Amino acid sequence: MSSPGTPGGQPGPQRTTDRVPVPVEPAQAYAELAAGNRRFVSGAPRHPNQDAGHRAAVADGQHPFAVIVGCSDSRLAAEIIFDRGLGDLFVVRTAGHTAGPEVLGSVEYAVTVLGTPLVVVLGHDSCGAVQAAREVVTTGAPPVGHLGAVVDAVLPSLRRAEAEGVDDIDGIVDIHIAQTVETLLGQSPVLAAAVAQGRCAVVGVSYRLAAGVVRPVTAVPTGAATLDVPTGPGAPAPAAA
Numbered sequence: 001m002s003s004p005g006t007p008g009g010q011p012g013p014q015r016t017t018d019r020v021p022v023p024v025e026p027a028q029a030y031a032e033l034a035a036g037n038r039r040f041v042s043g044a045p046r047h048p049n050q051d052a053g054h055r056a057a058v059a060d061g062q063h064p065f066a067v068i069v070g071c072s073d074s075r076l077a078a079e080i081i082f083d084r085g086l087g088d089l090f091v092v093r094t095a096g097h098t099a100g101p102e103v104l105g106s107v108e109y110a111v112t113v114l115g116t117p118l119v120v121v122l123g124h125d126s127c128g129a130v131q132a133a134r135e136v137v138t139t140g141a142p143p144v145g146h147l148g149a150v151v152d153a154v155l156p157s158l159r160r161a162e163a164e165g166v167d168d169i170d171g172i173v174d175i176h177i178a179q180t181v182e183t184l185l186g187q188s189p190v191l192a193a194a195v196a197q198g199r200c201a202v203v204g205v206s207y208r209l210a211a212g213v214v215r216p217v218t219a220v221p222t223g224a225a226t227l228d229v230p231t232g233p234g235a236p237a238p239a240a241a
């Protein structure tokens with residue numbers, strides 16, 4: 001039932017059925033994400049692992065090769081911007097990619113139970129959560145309802161940006177991405193141990209909404225993320241941000 005062909009001339013689904021090996025090493029996993037992002041940016045996505053055959057194949061178990069701790073922003077859908085499919089990415093999203101207990105537990109589940117070799121913190125330019133926190137600091141007006149929890153989680157990044165003399169919103173976003181990576185590692189000894197043992201890496205990346213390009217901001221261990229990734233079959237050259 002997993003045959004990709006449709007002999008007899010019946011129009012096939014738009015989604016392709018090409019199979020991509022599941023990366024097991026952190027650098028390999030990042031290279032797959034980077035290659036998928038390049039396909040997305042170029043307008044030539046392959047939509048791997050989105051067909052009915054693959055859906056059935058992964059029903060009995062999952063082996064995602066990357067955890068994405070991303071902002072909830074509606075323009076930041078992980079499987080789309082990294083051109084992946086079912087079973088590939090373990091996605092945890094909150095406004096401003098804040099890393100509270102449930103997020104930490106979800107990351108630890110993926111890394112320890114599922115054996116996922118890469119954790120990616122995915123932020124983006126013009127992040128509304130960061131802007132909201134900045135407005136609270138600027139105006140002194142208290143946030144409404146539970147938005148206060150989001151603001152409180154972003155405030156350390158704002159203080160750090162101020163200490164470093166960074167005041168443009170996208171520079172602050174980069175700092176917040178790095179801060180989230182540090183929070184994950186600092187608050188989760190389980191994750192830190194997996195990184196120390198070489199079983200996992202944590203990478204912070206920033207996404208540009210208009211261009212669709214993902215850019216590495218920080219990586220632990222250093223060098224886990226590089227733009228100099230292997231070019232996959234049919235992958236075009238990276239587009240400029």
Ligand SMILES: [Zn+2]
Binds near residue numbers: 072073095096124128
């Ligand atoms: Zn955001």
